[in-house]
Every structure is written in C-alpha cells, then in structure tokens.
Amino acid sequence: MMPSDLFSTECAFVNTPAISLDVHWQPARAQALPSQLAPWLLEPASLTARLKRYCRQFRVQLLNEQRSTLPVFLQPLLPGTATAQLREVLLWCDDKPCVYAQSWLPAHTIETLKPLADLGERPLGDYIFQQPGLQRGSIETAQLQLALPQCVAALCHARRSVFSLNGLPLLVAEVFLPAITELQLAEADVATP
Numbered sequence: 612m613m614p615s616d617l618f619s620t621e622c623a624f625v626n627t628p629a630i631s632l633d634v635h636w637q638p639a640r641a642q643a644l645p646s647q648l649a650p651w652l653l654e655p656a657s658l659t660a661r662l663k664r665y666c667r668q669f670r671v672q673l674l675n676e677q678r679s680t681l682p683v684f685l686q687p688l689l690p691g692t693a694t695a696q697l698r699e700v701l702l703w704c705d706d707k708p709c710v711y712a713q714s715w716l717p718a719h720t721i722e723t724l725k726p727l728a729d730l731g732e733r734p735l736g737d738y739i740f741q742q743p744g745l746q747r748g749s750i751e752t753a754q755l756q757l758a759l760p761q762c763v764a765a766l767c768h769a770r771r772s773v774f775s776l777n778g779l780p781l782l783v784a785e786v787f788l789p790a791i792t793e794l795q796l797a798e799a800d801v802a803t804p
C-alpha cells in the first residue's frame with residue numbers, strides 16, 4: 612500500500628509494515644515545543660477527548676492491526692516484550708486527518724485485557740482512560756518526516772508514552788499532522804474572551 616493510499620477511505624486493511632518511528636526521541640521537557648502545539652504534545656489526558664472537543668464529527672480510520680515482532684528500537688520501552696499487536700490509525704476531525712497514531716500492545720496485555728484485542732474503529736483512548744488502574748509514563752517528543760502525504764514535505768511533531776493498566780504496559784505514539792493547526796485556531800478562538 613503506497614503511503615498516498617493511507618488517506619483514501621477506500622484504503623484496504625492489509626498487512627503492511629509499520630511506518631517507522633525510529634527517530635531521535637527526547638523527554639518533552641528537554642524540547643523547545645512550538646507554543647500552539649505544546650498543549651497537544653503535553654496533553655496528559657486523552658487526545659481523543661481533546662480532539663472531540665473541536666470536531667463536529669470525530670472518526671478513527673483503522674489502517675493496520677496485526678500481530679508483529681516488536682522492533683528493536685522499542686524494546687527498551689517494553690522490556691521483555693517479543694511480540695505485540697501493532698495498531699495504526701488516523702484520527703479524523705470532520706474532513707481533516709489530524710493525527711497518525713501507532714500503538715504497540717504486548718501479547719500479555721491484550722490476552723489479559725480482551726477489549727484491546729479488537730478495538731477496530733473504536734478509539735483506544737475511550738477504553739484505556741476509563742480504566743481506574745491507568746498510569747501514564749513520561750512523554751517523549753520528536754520531529755520527523757513520515758511516509759504520509761502531509762509529512763513528506765514538512766516536519767511533523769510527535770509524542771509517545773508508555774501506559775500501564777494495572778501493571779500491563781502498552782506504548783502509544785502520535786504524530787500531529789498539519790491539519791491540527793486548524794483545530795488550534797479554533798482552540799484560540801474558544802480561549803479568546
């Protein structure tokens with residue numbers, strides 16, 4: 612599947628390798644983040660919930676969901692995890708793809724928390740942020756050029772963190788696509804008295 616197909620709603624759900632996020636990640640506090648994007652990159656609560664506040668219609672487009680070997684560069688984040696369920700989605704606000712998200716759900720995590728095994732087009736955040744035992748690790752950020760149409764010409768900002776659900780880990784990475792800036796403008800309008 613060519614990257615340009617990723618935004619076509621007809622894009623087939625086929626087994627494809629994950630878009631590589633093997634870039635230079637740093638603790639968010641060590642980064643000079645763009646002021647408008649910083650609240651999104653540092654959002655400690657659900658990104659889904661934040662996006663929904665600025666959309667008339669929020670949608671998850673499932674790009675890929677498959678059992679995969681955990682890439683070597685992710686092993687320090689999920690020690691002892693050999694295989695995990697890879698989940699790649701696009702989060703749409705109305706007619707704009709705003710976030711590309713890539714999550715790695717270790718086999719033991721999804722064997723224990725069955726709903727995570729077949730989320731489909733239901734937002735991951737709607738499930739995990741309802742769980743009382745949820746803890747979020749520190750947020751790392753990076754700038755990258757993705758094999759996605761919106762991120763080929765421009766650098767996109769990304770964040771990632773490891774969540775723990777009663778000790779069961781999962782890694783979530785989110786790349787903010789340029790369309791997010793249109794939501795930021797809406798946010799600024801809302802914030803302006």
Ligand SMILES: C=C(O[C@@H]1C=C(C(=O)O)C=C[C@H]1O)C(=O)O
Pocket residue numbers: 656657658659660671698699700702710712713714733734735736737739783784785
């Ligand atoms: C973790 C969250 O879930 C969001 C939804 C995702 C999905 O459905 O795969 C992945 C990452 C997040 O953007 C969140 O809402 O913060």
